Each structure stands twice: as structure tokens, then as C-alpha cells.
Amino acid sequence: MSVGAPKIPVVVAEVVEVNALIKRFRFQRRDGAAMPVFSGGSHVVVEMDDHGTRRMNPYSLMSHPADTLGYEISVRRDEVGRGGSLYMHTHVRPGMEMVLSQPVNLFPLDARAKKHLMIAGGIGITPFLAQMAQVEAMGGRFELHYSVRSPALGAYVEHLQEQYGSRVHVYYDELKQQIDLKTLLKSQPLGTHIYVCGPKGMIAWVKATAAAMGWPALAVHSEEFLAPPVGLAFEVQLAASGKSFTVQPNQSLLEAIEAAGVEAPYLCRGGACGQCETDVLRCDGHIEHNDHWLTDAQKASHTKIMPCVSRFRGAALILDR
Amino acid sequence: MTKTMFEPSITSRPVYGVLSPGVGSAHLFVADGEGADAVCDLFAKAEAAEMKAASHIIYMPGANGCDKTADLQALGVAQFYRAPSFASAQSRLAKVLADAHMGLQIYAAGTEGLMAQVAALAQAAGLPYEAVQMEHRGSLARRVQCVHCKGVTENVRLDPFHCSHCGLSLFVRDHFSRRLAAFQGVNIDAEDPGQVPASVERFK
Amino acid sequence: MSLDFNVETFRGDYTFKNSAKAIKRFPFPFPEDSYMYSVNMEPHVPGAVGSVFEHLFDVDEHYVAEMRDRAQVLAEDPLRCQTLPHMELAGWDLLELIMESKARDYPQWFELHKDGDNWHWINKPLQIEQKFTFMDASTLPYGPMEYITRQTQGDFTLQDQRDDDLWIEAGMVTTQADWSLDFDIGMSFKQWHAPVPLAHQMNIFDRALKFLLKLQHGAPVRRFNWTMTVDALLDTSPENYPKWGPSKTTMTPETIGHRQHLRVELQTLHRLPRSNAIVFPIRCYLIRFEELVTVPKWARRLHRVVRDIPDELATYKGFLRNKPLMLDYLAQFDDGQPTSPGFGAD
Structure with missing residues (x-):
């Protein structure tokens, strides 16, 4: 990388099938040393050698930021994409050697916020897992609204509810449950910041609703990684x-x-x-x-x-x- | 005229706009002196009519004696409060901000010192600085922090001037702190004690 | 006190001096015979053994005396060290970075023992031994940033990163080139650099900010800055300007070699991992003109730099008044010979 941070040689320590679409991967350093701590919202770029094609995909870190024994990411299987997620799902097994970038945070929490209001859609839950762990450790105030397709695809719902109780709100599309965004945004104390990570449509909806209700643009944060699109040669x-x-x-x-x-x-x-x-x-x-x-x-x-x-x-x- | 002409300055100096009706659940206006005119101009716009029922105006006369209380009272907003000074209105402002929800729109109009103090309170309450609309009206007298004794002198018109706290002769820089809501004053005769140029009225 | 560290003062009788070894390793900041602003950032990677770049945080013969001077400044004016409430996490990041670096790089002076979050810090030069709980500020005598920067040479500012900008929101500033932390704290990158002449028009700050926003953990960078200081005063603060300003008026051709100092700042920038903040250590090195001219190349070059610098910059750096005296003094060491490129002595 241009700014010269050393890459992290890792070994895959664990691969867990979270549900039909999502797998979780845990990486540890090959030399047994500690991983750098990171800030909630950071991602790493995972380098893959896909049968001669080098792929480098960014994934949000979801493990506890203070866990220096290993990093965890979750990958959603994308059948129509260029193959990075398929490679992770079908070829990556415990014991494999891979290379990660240093963590970089393009979706940081605003440390001055009086309250963090997190809105996740599907696999967009991953950065919030790390952020909630960090905010909790610092005694900060937060609330999560997490929208998923169905109970079967609700990754980490049980863990979140167990860990954070009534601060976690889950909505299932199949059960016709939807975030009542207007009511939610109406009652937030001054100094609340919104963070949204999920599909493009969800990010646009949250941004537009907040703007129409008088939220300052700088109090609304979002992260959407674009997968490089396929196209003509x-x-x-x-x-x-x-x-x-x-x-x-x-x-x-x-x-x-x-x-x-x-x-x-x-x-x-x-x-x-x-x-x-x-x-x-x-x-x-x-x-x-x-x-x-x-x-x-x-x-x-x-x-x-x-x-x-x-x-x-x-x-x-x-x-x- | 709505806009004061400012001389070109450095990048720490705020720039001000023109108040316009915002979208939101509640509207808080804080104005001093001629700032009342900016508030009246805003309410003269058709789209501001429905804001009145959710508006709260806090007003204090200017240090120059300008008092437009009657104009603001005539607007008929939900809450109007006339404070004798900004200092006396601070606890009221703090209470309003503590009770407020996101969606509150904040408007400040009048002197730079007043606007900066409102913005600093809003920031302390967790709002971005940019969320406060500001329009300059009236005096260009400055609020200046003495970098030596840390005392703030209000309504500085002369440059250099005597710090109202420690008495040093200070020249007024354009360097501006949003946190302190003040320009910076630095001793002008530090290297050659006693050699103080004549004061000129730079900030009218 | 250990023989490793000088007994000296940076005020009053000004007994500060550089040993021959310190002169040899002095970070002379001019790679060529003229000076203009530039972003001039390079990776802060370990340099030659014995150089100021050998370690992440250089500890030199002035360490103990500088820390005593800092304690005096803070006793007189506690506002020189401030932290806005949301910056405490960055303070812990900094404490960890410094303690780990010093214990690794100077094991003869510093030790850090960790048992989970129970840390044991030993600083032999300052005779400090502290057991504390990492991330629990109640177990330290000061907040984490103040605690560790009372034991580390150089000024420090901590920048929060948000909204595509850097915000200076904590700092320990007692060896500064005439800027006020109390006034500037809370400002954005361009706000706190606002008073610097010329550089804005050159887009220096646009480019520097763009670069720094992408700074990565584990890849620190460095650059130099410099100014001139009369007498070995570390604390040239605007707060105390009425106290030190008059010193500029009492310089004479007889005293200039002894009293005039080139003041070099080795500025480094490091991304901090937990907070995503950036720490900006500004390490000040002083050298008397009469010490500096013992290196012929530096003497020639400094003469040319001072001679050709625009008045606007000399004014901003605060030495326009004594520029003629400086030139008279330095001219005697400039025989007009060419100088070799780069910082080093020939």
C-alpha cells in the first residue's frame, strides 16, 4: 500500500457456517504475535489467490476490538458477483494461510455523540458488532435497529439480544416487520448520531428521512462498500x-x-x-x-x-x- | 441589506450566511440587537408561517442600545423571551437544549460574539457546528480572549485595546476560536514595553 | 542523577548546552541552501544508529532536564495540557504507544510489565514506578495523555478524525513555537493553521490534510519544521510572550553566537488504533549558533537560508528584527563554497 503499513500474514483458525448465506472466518497471526487492536467500524482487505487470480476484498471486522488473539469477519455468499465471496465460501478452510491488510476505519463512530443510533440491514450488521462492543466497554449509550429477511437468516440475533437486551431491536421482512423510522427519529435526544450500514436502498431511505426531519447531514453516517462490478473487457x-x-x-x-x-x-x-x-x-x-x-x-x-x-x-x- | 460586507480574512474566521426557514420539529432563535431584523426577515417569508407554532425566540438588546423587542413580539411565535444579556439567558438556553430532540433547528443572528456563543452551546449539546444557521447584523465589535490572562473582553472596537482583566495592551488578531467564541488578543508591546501605537476604531 | 543526562536549565541562568555527541546527531533541517514550505513528509522508519531517527521516540541527554522544565511550566499554567472529554481513549492509545516503544528501545531506562490490564511501568531516569490498570484513569495520578507526556520529550497534540477533517482536541504543549493550545483546541486542521502565511495559497494544507486522513496504523510519517529562539527557552508560548519577548531586543554582535538558537521541530504523525485518532508529537531540538557553526556545511547553508528567506516568513517565525545581526554573524562562516545536497555534515 502506498502509505506503507505492513500486511498481516495470517492462518485461518476457524470457519463457521452462521446460516445458509453467511460464513464467519477467524484469522490468527502465523507468527503467534498479537493482532493490532482496532477501532469499531474498521475493515481489512483480505487477499485471495483464486486459482491464479488475485482478489482483494474488504470486509468489516466484527470481533471485539480489544481481542488481539484474532480477527473475525463474516462473508455473505454472492452468487452473481465476481467470485470473491464464493471463493471464501467454497475454498477457505481452517489451516489455510492468507494475508490481511492493516485495519482501516472509514466508518468510525463520532466520539462526541451523546447517543449512537445504529441501523443495520442484513450483512451490514458486521461493523456494528465491533462498535457495540467498543461503546459498551466505554460506557456509551447506543441502540441497534437490525433488519433481516427472516429468522433463519438473522445472523447473530441471539448473541446480540443476550448481550445487549432491550437495546437491540430486530425486524423480519418475512413477518412484515419494518423499522418505524419516523417515530424512531422523532424521539432522539439532541446530540444523537445515526449510523447506517446495509443495502443501498436502506442507506438512501435513512438519509432522506433524517434530512426531511431536520437532522444535520453531519450527524448521519453510512458505509456502503461497492463490490467492483463485472463488465466488458x-x-x-x-x-x-x-x-x-x-x-x-x-x-x-x-x-x-x-x-x-x-x-x-x-x-x-x-x-x-x-x-x-x-x-x-x-x-x-x-x-x-x-x-x-x-x-x-x-x-x-x-x-x-x-x-x-x-x-x-x-x-x-x-x-x- | 441583509449581508454585512467582511474584509477577506484567514481560514479560522467563520463566514456567515442568511437565515432561511429550516425543516424540523422545533425552531430556536437567539438574537441580539439588530439580529432581530434577520429573524423578522425570515418570518416574512411565506414558508415560515407554519414554523411560528413551534418557534422559540430568545432576544437580548445590543450593547449599542439597539432594542427591537416589539418587532419580535409582534411575530406571535409560541415562545418569546427577552433577556437583559446573553449571560442571563445562558441557563435558559442550556435547559432548552437539554430538553430538545434531534430535529431542532437553531438560528443565531446579530453580533459575531453572540452567534459564536450560541454555536458553542449547540456544539456542547452534541450538534455539529454547521447545524446552526448564522446571520451577521449590526455591530462588528469583537469578543476577544487575552492569550495571556485568558480573560475575555466584550465589545472591543479599538485596536490595540486594554485587556479589561489584566490591563495589557493587546492587538486583535483575526484568529478565531469557535470553542471560546472569541478572537485572540496578543500583547502589542511585549518586545518593546511601553511602545504602543495609537488605537484606531477598527471594529464598528 | 545518571551520567546519561545533563544537569541544565532552560530558563533563568540557561545552562543548557549540547555535548559534542549531541551536536553531531543534531537534526539539521535544511536539505538545500534555501527554504520554502513544502509538505515534505516521509515515512518515520528507523534511521541510523545514534541518529535522532534511530527510535520511534528519541530520548537524549536533555531528557531529565526537559521533563523538569515541563513540570514547572504546568505548575505555573495547567492549561498547557488539555483534553476534551471524548479524547481520553486516544490518550490511552498514546500511553501504550510510548510505553511499549520506550521499553523496547531503551530497556536500560524503561520497563513495562503487563499482566492483562494490570500494567507496571518503570521509568528509571525520572525515578518513577507505577502500577495501574490500563484503561482505568482512576489508577493514574493524571489522565493517560498527561501522565505519559510528563515523561516524554516534545509537545503532543491528539487529533480526532471525523467529517473528512482532523480536529485538534487534546494536547500537552509546553515547548511550542508561539502557539496557544488553550486557544486552538477544538479547531479543524485548517483553522489551527490559519495564521500561517503563504502556505494556504500554496495549497500546502489541502495536500497535507488529504495525506493525513489516509494515514495508517503502523506507518507513521515525519517532517521537519524550524524557527529561531533567543536563549535556550523551551517555553516560547504566546501566554508568556511579555516575559520572553524583550529578550530579542538585547542581542548584540558579541552575544549572538551564544544566545541565538536554531530551533528544530521533528514532527511525527502516527495513527492510533483504538480511537482512530492521530497523534502529532512535535519534538523540539535547540542548538546555539556557536555550536552549529562547528559544522562548516551547516554554517554556510544556514547563512544562505536566513539571507534569502522572504520577510513575511521571517516575521511569522519571529526573527525579522534580528535578521541583520544573524547574517553578520553567519557570514563569517560562509566562504561561498558549494554545499553538498542533503541534511548531513560533509
């Missing part, structure tokens, strides 16, 4: 390193750059953090900007690209890398 030329290659349909531009042996900076690999921003020297065609980082004007100008999630259609793309 395209050619790219790297000016600084003098390389040209094809980006495959199920490969991200960033992965293709790395596969060509060119070092490129990154942190989130999900279009959110801005670290991989790259100058476009020539663009004969159309960049499919899939990120949350560039401004609309930057996107329209076709002078910048976020290679972690964005793709290209056209005759020629030359990058300053």
Missing part, C-alpha cells in the same frame, strides 16, 4: 510504467494493474476512500464511474478514475500510473 495503457493490458470482465481495473506488476495505492477497494484516485491522460470513450469519491464535475471531465470499481468502454484509455 477493455484495454488500458499505463503511461508511467509503460505497460498495456486487457482488463478481464470479472477483474477490476485495480486488480489488472496489480496483476501487471504495477504498484498502485488503495485502502478500501470499494470506491469510498479516494486513495486509488488516478489521473486519466487520454480517454477516447466513456468511463463508467462507479465510485462515491469523485465529484460529478470530475466524473464528467473524464480526467480522473477510481480503478478499484470503475471501468471503461471505448477506443483508448491511458492512465498516469
Whole structure:
């Protein structure tokens, strides 16, 4: 990584099938040393060697931030994606050696909040597991509203209810239960911050409802990792390193750059953090900007690209890398 | 005129806007002196009509004697309170903020010192600084913290001026602390004691 | 006191001095013959044995005397150390970082023994022994940041990260180049740098902030800053400006070599793991002009830097008044020979 933090060589200590869609993985350091402590909301990038294709997917850390014996993540099986989650589900077994990045937090709690109001949808529960453990240890005030499809797919519901009692509220879509967001947002004490992690639609709904009720935008936090989309293959030329290659349909531009042996900076690999921003020297065609980082004007100008999630259609793309 | 013209300044100095009706469950206005005009202008807008039943105005006359209590009273908002000074209104403000829920909109209008103190209280109550709407009206006199004795002098018009606490001659910087709601005053004759340039009225 | 540490003062009779060894390892901050702002950050990786970069936190011959001076400053003005309530966790992160580093790097002076959350800290130079419970502030005589920074050279600020900005919300500041923690605490990155001339127009702070927001745990960075100080006064605070300001007016050609000091700040930045905050240690090194000119390359180069610096910067750094005196003194050591690139002596 560009800012030089050392990676963490790990061994898979445990793989647990949480439900039909979700598996939990526990990693420990190969050298037996302690993992770094982290802040709730952090993710790590997991490196996979998928039969010759290097995949690097970000996953939120869900284990207790003070647990330095190991890290835990939960992975939801995505049948239609590019294969990172499928690889984790079908190939990763206890004893396997893997590599993790240092934790990075792009979804931190606001430490000044008088109360933390957490809203999770499905697999979006994972960062909150770590955050709740941290807030609880600090004596902070929080409440979780967790929406899942069905009791069978309600990952960690029992654990959460046991641990945090009436501060945990669970809603099952199949039982036609829905978060009564307007009532919930009406009664929050001044100084409450909202955190939402889940599907795109849920994040948009929470943000719009809060804004319409007079919540300041800076009191509403969200995290949505974009999985790099699959697309058509395209050619790219790297000016600084003098390389040209094809980006495959199920490969991200960033992965293709790395596969060509060119070092490129990154942190989130999900279009959110801005670290991989790259100058476009020539663009004969159309960049499919899939990120949350560039401004609309930057996107329209076709002078910048976020290679972690964005793709290209056209005759020629030359990058300053 | 709604907007004061400010000279270009440094990045710690706040910039102010124009009050506009916000969306929310309750509306708290704090104004001093000519700030009352900004509040009246807001309520003159059609979309503000339905805010009145959920509005609370706390007003104090300006240090320059400007008192527009009657104008604000005539608005007919749910709660109006005239305080003799900001200091005297502080416990009331603290109570209002402690009882409030998210959705409360806060508006401050008048002098920089007043607006900054309101914003600091709102921040202490957990709201982002940006959540407080501010509009400058009236005097540009400054609230200045003496960096040496830490005393705050209100309504500073002259530069340099004498700290009202320790008496040192201070020049007034543009450096501004939102937490202290004050500009910074630094001793002007520290290197050459006694050599103090004549004061000029810089902040009218 | 151990022979490792000087008996000296940074006030009153100013007995501070650098040994020959300290001069040799002095972090001279100019890699070329002129100076202008730049972001100039590089990884804070271990440097040569004996250099100020050898360890994460450098402990040198001035350690004990500097800590005594800090205690005096705090006794006179406790506001030099402040923590906004939400920053205590970052304070524990800092305490852990410093204790672990020092115990690892200087085992002859510091020891840290852990049994779960029961920690036992031994600081031999300052004759401190403390058993406490990690993360329980009631088991320490001060809050965690104050406790450990009373035992660590350099100023420290802790920055919370939120809303794509860094907020200076805790600090221990007693060896500062004329800025007030009490005034600046709570400010955003650009707010607290607001008084710095020229750099804003150069987008220095935009670039620096963008870089720092992405700073990663385990990958600290460093840069230099510098100014000039008359007499070996560590505490050049705005609070005490009326006390030290007059010292600038009593400099003479006879005393300048002895009284004028180049003041170098080794600034490092580290991401803290539990709090996601950033700690910014600002380590101050002082060197008398007459000590500095014993290294010919540094003498030539400092003369050229001071000669060519814009007045706006000399004013901001507080030495415009004595610039002519400095140049007269330094000129005698500048024979016009070229200097080699880089920081080191030839």
C-alpha cells in the first residue's frame, strides 16, 4: 500500500457456517504475535489467490476490538458477483494461510455523540458488532435497529439480544416487520448520531428521512462498500510504467494493474476512500464511474478514475500510473 | 441589506450566511440587537408561517442600545423571551437544549460574539457546528480572549485595546476560536514595553 | 542523577548546552541552501544508529532536564495540557504507544510489565514506578495523555478524525513555537493553521490534510519544521510572550553566537488504533549558533537560508528584527563554497 503499513500474514483458525448465506472466518497471526487492536467500524482487505487470480476484498471486522488473539469477519455468499465471496465460501478452510491488510476505519463512530443510533440491514450488521462492543466497554449509550429477511437468516440475533437486551431491536421482512423510522427519529435526544450500514436502498431511505426531519447531514453516517462490478473487457495503457493490458470482465481495473506488476495505492477497494484516485491522460470513450469519491464535475471531465470499481468502454484509455 | 460586507480574512474566521426557514420539529432563535431584523426577515417569508407554532425566540438588546423587542413580539411565535444579556439567558438556553430532540433547528443572528456563543452551546449539546444557521447584523465589535490572562473582553472596537482583566495592551488578531467564541488578543508591546501605537476604531 | 543526562536549565541562568555527541546527531533541517514550505513528509522508519531517527521516540541527554522544565511550566499554567472529554481513549492509545516503544528501545531506562490490564511501568531516569490498570484513569495520578507526556520529550497534540477533517482536541504543549493550545483546541486542521502565511495559497494544507486522513496504523510519517529562539527557552508560548519577548531586543554582535538558537521541530504523525485518532508529537531540538557553526556545511547553508528567506516568513517565525545581526554573524562562516545536497555534515 502506498502509505506503507505492513500486511498481516495470517492462518485461518476457524470457519463457521452462521446460516445458509453467511460464513464467519477467524484469522490468527502465523507468527503467534498479537493482532493490532482496532477501532469499531474498521475493515481489512483480505487477499485471495483464486486459482491464479488475485482478489482483494474488504470486509468489516466484527470481533471485539480489544481481542488481539484474532480477527473475525463474516462473508455473505454472492452468487452473481465476481467470485470473491464464493471463493471464501467454497475454498477457505481452517489451516489455510492468507494475508490481511492493516485495519482501516472509514466508518468510525463520532466520539462526541451523546447517543449512537445504529441501523443495520442484513450483512451490514458486521461493523456494528465491533462498535457495540467498543461503546459498551466505554460506557456509551447506543441502540441497534437490525433488519433481516427472516429468522433463519438473522445472523447473530441471539448473541446480540443476550448481550445487549432491550437495546437491540430486530425486524423480519418475512413477518412484515419494518423499522418505524419516523417515530424512531422523532424521539432522539439532541446530540444523537445515526449510523447506517446495509443495502443501498436502506442507506438512501435513512438519509432522506433524517434530512426531511431536520437532522444535520453531519450527524448521519453510512458505509456502503461497492463490490467492483463485472463488465466488458477493455484495454488500458499505463503511461508511467509503460505497460498495456486487457482488463478481464470479472477483474477490476485495480486488480489488472496489480496483476501487471504495477504498484498502485488503495485502502478500501470499494470506491469510498479516494486513495486509488488516478489521473486519466487520454480517454477516447466513456468511463463508467462507479465510485462515491469523485465529484460529478470530475466524473464528467473524464480526467480522473477510481480503478478499484470503475471501468471503461471505448477506443483508448491511458492512465498516469 | 441583509449581508454585512467582511474584509477577506484567514481560514479560522467563520463566514456567515442568511437565515432561511429550516425543516424540523422545533425552531430556536437567539438574537441580539439588530439580529432581530434577520429573524423578522425570515418570518416574512411565506414558508415560515407554519414554523411560528413551534418557534422559540430568545432576544437580548445590543450593547449599542439597539432594542427591537416589539418587532419580535409582534411575530406571535409560541415562545418569546427577552433577556437583559446573553449571560442571563445562558441557563435558559442550556435547559432548552437539554430538553430538545434531534430535529431542532437553531438560528443565531446579530453580533459575531453572540452567534459564536450560541454555536458553542449547540456544539456542547452534541450538534455539529454547521447545524446552526448564522446571520451577521449590526455591530462588528469583537469578543476577544487575552492569550495571556485568558480573560475575555466584550465589545472591543479599538485596536490595540486594554485587556479589561489584566490591563495589557493587546492587538486583535483575526484568529478565531469557535470553542471560546472569541478572537485572540496578543500583547502589542511585549518586545518593546511601553511602545504602543495609537488605537484606531477598527471594529464598528 | 545518571551520567546519561545533563544537569541544565532552560530558563533563568540557561545552562543548557549540547555535548559534542549531541551536536553531531543534531537534526539539521535544511536539505538545500534555501527554504520554502513544502509538505515534505516521509515515512518515520528507523534511521541510523545514534541518529535522532534511530527510535520511534528519541530520548537524549536533555531528557531529565526537559521533563523538569515541563513540570514547572504546568505548575505555573495547567492549561498547557488539555483534553476534551471524548479524547481520553486516544490518550490511552498514546500511553501504550510510548510505553511499549520506550521499553523496547531503551530497556536500560524503561520497563513495562503487563499482566492483562494490570500494567507496571518503570521509568528509571525520572525515578518513577507505577502500577495501574490500563484503561482505568482512576489508577493514574493524571489522565493517560498527561501522565505519559510528563515523561516524554516534545509537545503532543491528539487529533480526532471525523467529517473528512482532523480536529485538534487534546494536547500537552509546553515547548511550542508561539502557539496557544488553550486557544486552538477544538479547531479543524485548517483553522489551527490559519495564521500561517503563504502556505494556504500554496495549497500546502489541502495536500497535507488529504495525506493525513489516509494515514495508517503502523506507518507513521515525519517532517521537519524550524524557527529561531533567543536563549535556550523551551517555553516560547504566546501566554508568556511579555516575559520572553524583550529578550530579542538585547542581542548584540558579541552575544549572538551564544544566545541565538536554531530551533528544530521533528514532527511525527502516527495513527492510533483504538480511537482512530492521530497523534502529532512535535519534538523540539535547540542548538546555539556557536555550536552549529562547528559544522562548516551547516554554517554556510544556514547563512544562505536566513539571507534569502522572504520577510513575511521571517516575521511569522519571529526573527525579522534580528535578521541583520544573524547574517553578520553567519557570514563569517560562509566562504561561498558549494554545499553538498542533503541534511548531513560533509
